[in-house]
Amino acid sequence: MKKQICVLPGDGIGPEVTAEAVRLLETIGRHYGHRFDFKYAEIGGAAVDAHGTPLPASTLAACDESDAVLLGAVGGPKWDRETAERRPEAGLLGIRKHLGVYANLRPVKVFPELAGASTLKPEVLQGIDLVIVRELTGGIYFGQPRGRQTCPDGVEVVDTLRYTEQEIERILVRAFEIAKTRRKHVTSVDKANVLESSRLWREIAESVAARYPDVALQHMLVDNAAMQLVKNPAQFDVVVTENLFGDILSDEAAMLTGSIGMLPSASLGNGPGLYEPVHGSAPDIAGKGLANPLATFLSVALMLRYSFQLDREASAVETAVAAVLRQGYRTADLANGGAFVSTSEIGDLVRETIVTGELEHAKNTL
Incomplete structure (x- = not known):
């Protein structure tokens, strides 16, 4: 299977979690024999800075030419004083309207290992x-x-x-x-x-x-x-x-x-689906390796299932996320003050689990 995905990193921790998700999709592609091509575009505050608008025409064109859209997050204090038309959130509402994604699906399932975090x-x-x-x-x-x-x-x-x-x-x-x-x-x-x-x-x-x-x-x-x-x-x-x-x-x-960092979403209509974590841009932790990419990973699983009809691959992502949590690995938002791994480290753990089926190379990460 060959598919094109438009990646809209956005603001704050958006670029970090989408970068990990792209690496995840590349791993899925290599392991299961698919090819995913990626086209990048700006949205939200990043688009205001680069183009003077939160949703440029070039971004709309990139989305229209793709089979699915992966979005990070938008917004931040930097743009709080912008007019309504230039606020980052206007880009988010605009892309939903443009794509006609009228149905937003937000699955909520509690991982037993995270019950204590709630x-x-x-x-x-x-x-x-x-x-x-x-x-x-x-x-x-x-x-x-x-x-x-x-x-x-x-x-x-x-x-x-x-x-x-x-x-x-x-x-x-x-x-x-x-x-x-x-x-x-x-x-x-x-x-x-x-x-x-x-x-x-x-x-x-x-x-x-x-x-x-x-x-x-x-x-x-x-x-x-x-x-x-x-x-x-x-x-x-x-x-x-x-x-x-x-x-x-x-x-x-x-x-x-236990954390909004665990909740994925899929927005569906009659064209390209829009997939994004439910969490916001969290600008206070951007660039520190503290962001939780698991909601974005689970959003990728929804993309594989709903846009590409790849149920086996979607299940592999969900199973790998559960396995990593079961082994005790946590990002900062899930650690309750205990030991935690970074954004990239937990991404590596999930990708390794998909390829090997176990965490044989990750015993000493914590």
């Missing part, structure tokens, strides 16, 4: 294996009108939450299709007691559910869902929700794993 009790963490399916290209992040103006009472701001029936239906269908391959249970999260958009969401969820008689549908208000995620997270299989709620709930769910 703030929740070990018994609460047992059996957690869920996927949050977040609508990614609609809702309040993209609705118009939006902005601010000065009025007699001071500054007035407006953000618009807008959804069409078609946008809601397609994300719900995606969630039900995923549930068919799992435990056949969908929790649709909304705020139907307050929001008109949520009332339409609930109506369409009922309509879609009728097409999947073997999949159970449960409605849950977002405030209750936030509580249930920390009270009884094992009850969830597939959670589907709109853009803003999904953004918040998926970051909350990240803490079930």
Whole structure:
């Protein structure tokens, strides 16, 4: 197999984790007989510095010409005073919209070895294996009108939450299709007691559910869902929700794993998929070898599975990550003050495990 991947390193620790992920893909290619070619482009603050915009036309062209897109992270204090159009986050929203990746998948699975890194009790963490399916290209992040103006009472701001029936239906269908391959249970999260958009969401969820008689549908208000995620997270299989709620709930769910540095994501539509770790740019640790690349590695596994249909290779990555953790290796965010390995060292451990099946050359790393 020959595939082209557009790499958008971005800001902060983005270049570090994507560099490790590229090395991982090169290892997968050599070991399994595939060829991955890489094209690099700027996004976020790096693009503002180089091109005066967080999402240059050259970046869009590079993504369009690729089979998948690997993104690091965007943002940082350096660009906090930029206008809305020049903020790094505008590049992230723009690339999602341009690629039409309306479905963001965030699998949350607790590695037993990391149970102690979570703030929740070990018994609460047992059996957690869920996927949050977040609508990614609609809702309040993209609705118009939006902005601010000065009025007699001071500054007035407006953000618009807008959804069409078609946008809601397609994300719900995606969630039900995923549930068919799992435990056949969908929790649709909304705020139907307050929001008109949520009332339409609930109506369409009922309509879609009728097409999947073997999949159970449960409605849950977002405030209750936030509580249930920390009270009884094992009850969830597939959670589907709109853009803003999904953004918040998926970051909350990240803490079930012990670190946001362990949570991958895949953003899918009808063209190239966009794969990125859920964590931010963490500029305070950039360049220090402290970044955790495992969420990016697990995002690579999602790329292999969803964009390239390479299930064996995807499983090899996931198995290698689990094996390295089982052997006791930790990055700084997972170490709880104990010994840890660097970004590149844990990358080497995972890649070695894929090739050899064990950590025979890594006994003395810690």
